Amino acid sequence: MRDDFSQSVKDILAKRVGYRCSNPSCRCLTSGPQEHPDKSINVGVASHITSASPEGPRYDNTLTSEERQSTENGIWLCQKCGKLIDSDLRRYSLKKLHGWKKRAEQKALSEVESGSKQTNSKIETLKNALKLLGTQKKIAIGLLKERHGDDFSQELSPRFKGTSKEPWLSGMAWPLYDGEVKDWYFGTIAILENTSGHNKDCFNRMKKLRKELLFDNPHGDNEFNTSDTGELLKHSINLLEDCIRLLEKKIEIHKKIVTR
Secondary structure (H helix, E strand, O other), X not given: OOOOOOHHHHHHHHHHOOOEOOXXXXXXXXXXXXOOOOOEEEOEEEEEOOOOOOOOOOOOOOOOXXXXXXXHHEEEEEHHHHHHHOXXXXXXXXXXXXXXXXXXXXXXXXXXXXXXXHHHHHHHHHHHHHHHHHHHHHHHHHHHHHHHOOOOOOOOOHHHHOOOOOOOOOOOOEOOOOHHHHHHHHHHHHHHHXXXXXXXXXXXXXXXXXXXXXXXXXXOOEEEOOOOHHHHHXXXXXXXXXXXHHHHHHHHHHHHHHHO
């Protein structure tokens, strides 16, 4: 009578190595999606380190039936490597298979732990980017109030909304004489460029801001598509609010990954 593994033992062996083959020269993934949305494919096998029956490879008659059926006597492999270890008993000894199993489990644990650390590090990076964008937004609102009073409207002009009949991006360049606003704008662009590495949507919005506000002339001088600091600041504030919302969502997604 064979001492086969129960389904629960098979599941534990697979999960302890992340559903990867324990052969260090293979390490292939053994589970994935089937065409049917409610089913999966499994090409892995829970192999006995010492055989399940007296006629099998590496049989150990000193083990009890319970020990032979336990997780300690099993190793998770792909079907090819499962066949391989039973075809050359001298090469694939008990010592080698126990070594494979130990290294595979250590590798899986290391990947889980390092993945968690990387996610926590990414959350901190995103929080720092969020803080910088929040500061730039506060500065912009302060500049807007200083130049246009407390009753300013954050409603964008039709030409920024794309509803104007004016040839807004027709190549008209305007110098911006307000140095403080100009410095703020280019500082914000630099922060958005750094932030863009963490969020593709932020990168796309940064490119949009440059395209809509900056006029790139052949002499390389940065001039603006508007001389109105109010329009420039209002448009920039709207873009910053979009990026802040996107980063907040990304932080929440990473937090859920950590707490799973």
